[in-house]
Amino acid sequence: MRGGERTAEVWGERTPFARGGEWPARVDEYLTDEPERWVQSACVLCSNGCGLDIGVRGGRIVGVRGRAQDRVNHGRLGPKGLYGWQANNSPDRLTRPLIRRDGELREASWEEAMELIVARSQELLDQMGPLAFGFYTSGQLFSEEYYAQAKIARAGLGTPHLDGNTRLCTATAEWALIESFGCDGDPGSYTDIDLCDTLFLVGHNVAETQTVLWMRMLDRLHGPDRPKLVVVDPRPTPAAREADVWLRIRSGTNVALLNAIQHELLANGWADQTFVNEHTVGFEALEKTVSQYPPERAAEICGISAEAIREAARLIGSGERLVSTCLQGVYQSNQATAAAVQLNNVNLLRGMIGRPGCAVFQMNGQPTAENTRETGANGALPGFRNFENDAQVDELAALWNVDPLTIPHWAPPTHAMQIFRFAELGSIRFLWITCTNPAVSLPELHRIRAILEQERLFVVVSDAFLTETAQLADVVLPAAIWGEKTGTYTNADRTVHISDKAVDPPGEARSDFELLVEYAQRMDLSDKDGAPLLPWSSPQEAFEEFKRISAGRPCDYSGLSYEKLRGGSGIQWPCNEEFPDGCERLYANHEFPTDADYCEAYGHDLISGAENEPDEYKAHDPKGRAFLKAAEYIPSPEQPSDDYPFLLNTGRTVFHWHTRTKTARASELQQAAPEPWVELAPADAQRLGVADGDLVAVESARGRIEAPARSTGIREGVVFLPFHYGYWDEPERSDPNGRPRAANELTITRWDPVSKQPIFKTAAVRVERIGDGDGAARTPAISTQERLP
Amino acid sequence: MNKIGLALRELYRAEEELADEYVKVGERLAAEHDIWYECKRFAEECHLHADAIRPVAARYEEQLAPADDSEVGETTTAALRHKLSELLGRRPESGLLLLRSLRQLYLQAQEVSFHWLIAGQLAQATRDQELLTLVDELHRETLTQIKWLKTQAKVASPQALVVGSRS
Numbered sequence: 001m002r003g004g005e006r007t008a009e010v011w012g013e014r015t016p017f018a019r020g021g022e023w024p025a026r027v028d029e030y031l032t033d034e035p036e037r038w039v040q041s042a043c044v045l046c047s048n049g050c051g052l053d054i055g056v057r058g059g060r061i062v063g064v065r066g067r068a069q070d071r072v073n074h075g076r077l078g079p080k081g082l083y084g085w086q087a088n089n090s091p092d093r094l095t096r097p098l099i100r101r102d103g104e105l106r107e108a109s110w111e112e113a114m115e116l117i118v119a120r121s122q123e124l125l126d127q128m129g130p131l132a133f134g135f136y137t138s139g140q141l142f143s144e145e146y147y148a149q150a151k152i153a154r155a156g157l158g159t160p161h162l163d164g165n166t167r168l169c170t171a172t173a174e175w176a177l178i179e180s181f182g183c184d185g186d187p188g189s190y191t192d193i194d195l196c197d198t199l200f201l202v203g204h205n206v207a208e209t210q211t212v213l214w215m216r217m218l219d220r221l222h223g224p225d226r227p228k229l230v231v232v233d234p235r236p237t238p239a240a241r242e243a244d245v246w247l248r249i250r251s252g253t254n255v256a257l258l259n260a261i262q263h264e265l266l267a268n269g270w271a272d273q274t275f276v277n278e279h280t281v282g283f284e285a286l287e288k289t290v291s292q293y294p295p296e297r298a299a300e301i302c303g304i305s306a307e308a309i310r311e312a313a314r315l316i317g318s319g320e321r322l323v324s325t326c327l328q329g330v331y332q333s334n335q336a337t338a339a340a341v342q343l344n345n346v347n348l349l350r351g352m353i354g355r356p357g358c359a360v361f362q363m364n365g366q367p368t369a370e371n372t373r374e375t376g377a378n379g380a381l382p383g384f385r386n387f388e389n390d391a392q393v394d395e396l397a398a399l400w401n402v403d404p405l406t407i408p409h410w411a412p413p414t415h416a417m418q419i420f421r422f423a424e425l426g427s428i429r430f431l432w433i434t435c436t437n438p439a440v441s442l443p444e445l446h447r448i449r450a451i452l453e454q455e456r457l458f459v460v461v462s463d464a465f466l467t468e469t470a471q472l473a474d475v476v477l478p479a480a481i482w483g484e485k486t487g488t489y490t491n492a493d494r495t496v497h498i499s500d501k502a503v504d505p506p507g508e509a510r511s512d513f514e515l516l517v518e519y520a521q522r523m524d525l526s527d528k529d530g531a532p533l534l535p536w537s538s539p540q541e542a543f544e545e546f547k548r549i550s551a552g553r554p555c556d557y558s559g560l561s562y563e564k565l566r567g568g569s570g571i572q573w574p575c576n577e578e579f580p581d582g583c584e585r586l587y588a589n590h591e592f593p594t595d596a597d598y599c600e601a602y603g604h605d606l607i608s609g610a611e612n613e614p615d616e617y618k619a620h621d622p623k624g625r626a627f628l629k630a631a632e633y634i635p636s637p638e639q640p641s642d643d644y645p646f647l648l649n650t651g652r653t654v655f656h657w658h659t660r661t662k663t664a665r666a667s668e669l670q671q672a673a674p675e676p677w678v679e680l681a682p683a684d685a686q687r688l689g690v691a692d693g694d695l696v697a698v699e700s701a702r703g704r705i706e707a708p709a710r711s712t713g714i715r716e717g718v719v720f721l722p723f724h725y726g727y728w729d730e731p732e733r734s735d736p737n738g739r740p741r742a743a744n745e746l747t748i749t750r751w752d753p754v755s756k757q758p759i760f761k762t763a764a765v766r767v768e769r770i771g772d773g774d775g776a777a778r779t780p781a782i783s784t785q786e787r788l789p
Numbered sequence: 790m791n792k793i794g795l796a797l798r799e800l801y802r803a804e805e806e807l808a809d810e811y812v813k814v815g816e817r818l819a820a821e822h823d824i825w826y827e828c829k830r831f832a833e834e835c836h837l838h839a840d841a842i843r844p845v846a847a848r849y850e851e852q853l854a855p856a857d858d859s860e861v862g863e864t865t866t867a868a869l870r871h872k873l874s875e876l877l878g879r880r881p882e883s884g885l886l887l888l889r890s891l892r893q894l895y896l897q898a899q900e901v902s903f904h905w906l907i908a909g910q911l912a913q914a915t916r917d918q919e920l921l922t923l924v925d926e927l928h929r930e931t932l933t934q935i936k937w938l939k940t941q942a943k944v945a946s947p948q949a950l951v952v953g954s955r956s
Contacts, residue, residue: 128953411943418944421821425883427952608827610937637826749822 004668006030006079010654011207011215016223019357023194023216027075030082031055031063038065040566042072042489042497044140044482045080045657047170047364048210049491051570052077054085054483054502061088061483061503071569072190072495078211080657083669085483087662088503092465094478095507105466105476110508113475118522120458124430125157134161134419134428137377138435139169139366141512142487142499144539146368146377147546148516149434154376155400156525156533160408161428163379164372165436167416168758169365172331174373174380175755176340176362178601180348180627182594183554184373184384187586188323188359189572190493193217195357198228198319200312202343203254203329204363207238208654210492214239228315232257233329234649235679235720236713245312248715249302251647252334252636252762258342259633260298261313262290265349270317275351279590281620282628286345289630301633303715321357322350328365328651333761337754338606338631345628353626354587361492368489374555375546379413379756382546383553384600387412388614391597399549401527412611415756416442417749424451432460434512435479439468440659440726443747443758444702462512465661468726479512480505487513487539488565494572494583496557498565513539551576554586554593554600594622606631609753636762637750640717644700644764646684649720650743651761656724664729676707676741679720680767685711693773700765703745708773719767721746723760793911794851800904801842801853807897808835812860814890821887824941828894831934833858835901838927845920884949891945895938902931 006012006028015024035055043050043064051070055063064085068075097113098105124132135153137146146164153162174184181187193199193216207214220227221242231243232254240246249257265271266287276283295306295313302309316322324347330339344360352358364370376382385392387409397404414422420442422428431452442448452459452472461470462477470476484505490496505511520534527533536542540562551558556574559582565571572582593599602617604610606629640647655673656663663669678696680688690696696709698719707721714720723743730738746765751758808831815828839856846853905928912920 129951131948131952410947411940414944417822422948424820425880427884427948605933605936608830608933608937609823609940610933611940613936634830750826751823753823753827 004083006082007655007668007672010079010211011218012076014219014222016219017194018224019197019220020195023074023219025068025074027066027068028077028082029063029065033057033062035062039500039502040067041483041499041502042570043077043081044367044489044499045084045663046078046210047367047369047492048072048212049367049489049495049497049570050077050081050212051497052081056502059503061085067569069569072491072493073212076212076215079655079672080663080669083666084657084662086667087665088481088483090465090665092665093506093509094464094466094476095509096478097508098476100474105471105473110510113477114518114522117460117475117519121430121523124458128429130157130159131161132427132429133157133159134414134423134431135163136416136419136431136433136436136438137162137164137372139164139166139369139372140435141368142485142539143368143371143375143489143546144487144542145512145516146372147375147382147542148513148520148534150376150382151400151533152516152520152525154381154407155402156520156523158406158408160411161414161419161422162377163414163416163419164369164377165416165438165441166366166369166372166378167756168441169328169331170369170373171379171415171757172336172340172752172755173362173364175337176344179337179341179603179606179629179754180344181587181592182599182622182627184380184600185554185586186361186492186494187353188361188493189584190216191584192323192357192359193220196227196319196321196323197225197357198230198315198322200230200316200322200324200346201239202232202258202324202326203333204325204327205233205235205237205239205329205651206325206327209327209365209652210363211654218242228319230312230315234715234718245308245315247302247304247308247312249304250715251649251718253302253633254330254333254339255335255342255631256293256298256301256633257309258339258346259290259293260295260309261316262286262342262345262349263293264295264310264313265317265346266290268313268317271349272351275590276349276628279592279625280348280628281622281625282630286628286630289632293633316346317350322347322352323357323359323361325361325363327363329761331365331755331757332759334636334759335631335634336752336757336759337604341606341629342631348626348628354585354590356585359585364492367491370490370492370494374490374550376413379415380600381407381409381413383550384555385553386600386602388602389597396549400533401529401531403528415751417751417756417758420448420451423454423457426456429456430458430460432462433469433473434462437467437469437659437661437726439472440742440744441723443744443760444749445742445744446703447749462515463661464509466728467659467661468728477515478507478509480509484509485511485513485539488543490573491570495570496560496565496573496575497570498562500566513542591624592626594626595624596621603627604754606754607634637759638748638762638764640764644766646717646719646765646767648698648700648746648763648765649718649761650723650747651720653722653724656722658724659726660724673722676705676722676725676743678707678709678767679712679714680709681714681716681718682711683716684719684767685709688767688769690767690769694769695771695773697768697770698746698765700746700748700763702748703740705740705742705745706770707741719765791849791851793915794846794849796904796907796911797842797846797849798851798853800901800908801839801846803897803901803904804835804839804842805856807894807901808832808839808856808858809860810894810897811835814894818883818887818890820883824887827937834930834934838930841923841927845923884945887945888942888949891938891942895935895942898931898935898938902928902935905931
């Protein structure tokens with residue numbers, strides 16, 4: 001394929017198949033020239049992590065081709081995967097370091113840039129100590145890079161302030177898994193899609209967020225023994241349009257709905273009592289809580305009919321192989337972890353986990369999000385270790401040959417929003433941001449910009465492009481990206497891929513791995529015998545070390561190697577002596593990693609986020625049983641009012657990734673979705689006198705944006721805005737004071753009390769028409785085209 | 790005078806005072822977004838506890854006024870304290886203020902917890918099933934509040950007290 005047709009035919013042709021059949025291969029490729037050679041890799045533009053080969057000619061990337069033998073995608077690629085690589089060749093790439101001088105970023109040498117960073121670091125370390133250092137990383141780097149960051153922060157400097165933007169997308173997946181099963185790690189396999197007879201998607205716009213996974217689901221849905229499909233979403237997503245039951249609930253009411261579904265499972269005897277008795281704890285408390293949520297009560301809270309809830313529960317309760325999934329409609333919404341845990345409960349109550357066709361997927365947002373979690377670059381210690389378990393911390397310290405007291409473990413590793421809060425207070429003075437763009441992606445942007453602009457905060461940004469965040473930095477380091485460096489990463493069903501270096505980075509750009517190792521060396525970070533803490537000259541050496549760190553833990557990499565990952569398909573962890581070819585499903589024996597000595601955390605009160613006491617946990621050690629945890633429904637912190645009558649929902653479009661730093665530089669993707677839009681229900685549009693394409697202003701208590709309107713089958717009272725759009729490609733109105741358009745001008749600074757994931761999908765706003773449009777809005781016709789009743 | 794009724798009055802008073810303190814702290818620390826939100830919710834929870842105690846206390850001849858939750862919403866003083874918090878919210882001393890506030894809440898929550906403990910003992914000794922059920926449910930919520938306060942203090946204290954102490 002050489003054209004741009006896949007922005008119109010997002011999921012390509014159907015290859016239907018029946019339950020238990022092999023998903024037929026279909027090799028997708030997009031080339032701008034004939035490659036001289038192919039280099040193995042995997043896509044980094046969503047959490048599916050499709051295996052692909054990079055085509056190279058004359059030292060440049062000229063295209064990509066899906067790997068037919070890869071278990072994840074069987075050759076397929078989505079539009080971002082097919083076209084996104086062109087960003088590597090963009091003339092906008094940063095090629096030299098930049099240093100702020102007299103208020104302006106000016107080109108400098110690597111020596112000058114690194115010297116400045118190290119001098120500032122040493123000065124701060126002397127004056128204020130390690131807690132003045134913060135690191136904010138990505139869900140886009142490679143495993144080896146996160147591991148290097150984790151080791152620098154946790155064992156080198158000794159600061160708890162390292163987190164990833166994975167906090168914005170996948171922290172709730174992590175914590176929902178820990179709260180229910182004792183440890184992170186998605187239990188299921190994508191092959192469970194091939195085997196299921198019922199699919200339950202909650203707040204998971206899979207057709208846009210994970211296009212290739214949706215192709216797999218679609219091929220089952222269009223096959224001879226179509227699974228039943230239940231979809232929960234306020235928007236008319238492509239999945240909602242395919243559903244047997246679509247629950248178009250009011251934003252922020254997931255817990256009430258899922259409690260009612262559980263109510264029905266129990267009331268109708270659809271729970272597997274034997275499984276519940278033998279493999280779970282907490283049933284009585286759960287039963288008591290969900291008994292308060294008959295469908296009528298949930299119907300009122302969620303704004304749907306009780307009959308629809310009953311019908312959904314009937315499908316979920318009568319299937320024999322249930323796959324449940326959730327994503328940002330849960331994770332970025334009110335009561336994120338509490339709701340995600342209720343979805344785990346549904347599968348536990350039905351005993352549908354760890355068996356072929358039976359799984360619950362706490363999906364990941366980003367391609368390498370799983371790796372920040374495994375390596376300890378976000379909310380846990382490396383290898384899913386429990387910061388409150390001294391034996392586990394001692395073990396890690398011994399492996400690293402450092403004093404256990406060096407590793408901050410007096411409290412959980414600091415979450416992103418708290419890192420920015422400490423920077424706001426002035427107790428963090430050094431912030432190194434790698435490969436992410438908080439000046440567009442964090443909530444309440446006027447506040448985030450003010451924090452990054454502070455004189456007293458030294459901001460280092462390493463990125464491939466001059467993002468809105470890089471523009472506020474003191475030092476900008478030009479980074480090599482995917483295709484220009486070697487490393488590994490893991491997708492949402494635990495499949496580890498290798499991505500080999502295909503081409504050299506442009507100009508003087510270097511990989512974050514190299515930068516971090518050099519920083520550690522210049523800072524003289526060492527173990528307790530004085531040996532360098534990061535003694536690696538290649539990512540492979542870091543990978544080999546991480547294999548030792550992860551050995552014996554649930555995410556066991558010890559049986560993997562770069563060689564083993566080359567040539568065939570990606571491999572699922574754990575991969576060790578017991579599972580030399582990887583492990584398709586966790587918990588096949590229905591033993592969960594909840595044992596007090598082994599678990600990743602002791603869990604939280606789902607409502608307040610209060611941490612459970614270690615002694616209390618040990619006294620009631622579940623010893624391998626899963627938790628059924630109950631939660632009451634609590635209304636969203638910001639409810640619609642007379643001043644702000646609408647609920648704002650923000651999210652993705654299929655054509656863009658994050659803040660468009662890469663996807664806007666691929667012309668097919670940029671043309672498919674060139675500017676933001678506001679989705680309104682037809683009745684709301686009519687009341688406001690807004691026609692499609694008219695310019696509207698959306699305003700919250702925190703800010704305002706302007707964009708063209710489009711009416712869709714979205715729930716009345718809810719407006720949707722894509723979150724991808726910032727200001728870097730708006731030359732004439734290049735700042736929020738011109739024509740603001742970033743969704744996060746409006747969002748609220750509030751996070752889930754357990755996962756600490758910001759609640760982007762709950763803000764009260766008002767909408768007003770401010771002008772004529774230029775005809776139809778230039779909005780992509782994916783979630784917007786069809787109007788359903 | 791009924792001594793059991795008096796003990797329940799003490800519990801009621803402690804819950805109401807804790808609610809007031811949550812409201813004050815929440816507003817004073819509005820720039821700490823999680824503190825502000827959770828304090829508001831806990832204030833409501835304390836008032837609910839106080840209200841739940843009233844009918845039981847009445848049985849022991851102790852007439853208690855309805856819980857006064859008027860301050861939980863948006864009042865003028867609340868708005869003022871909220872604004873002040875945002876203005877002062879960028880000064881490092883905010884960390885110390887946070888710790889002091891958490892300590893005060895922790896002490897008062899412990900007092901409430903103590904009174905629940907006593908109430909539980911009285912319920913058992915008088916075979917008062919209604920009170921026993923109440924204690925079972927609501928004391929657990931107070932203990933969760935205490936756990937939450939400890940969680941917050943563990944995160945806040947090193948940053949408030951250690952950073953910069955080398956200079």
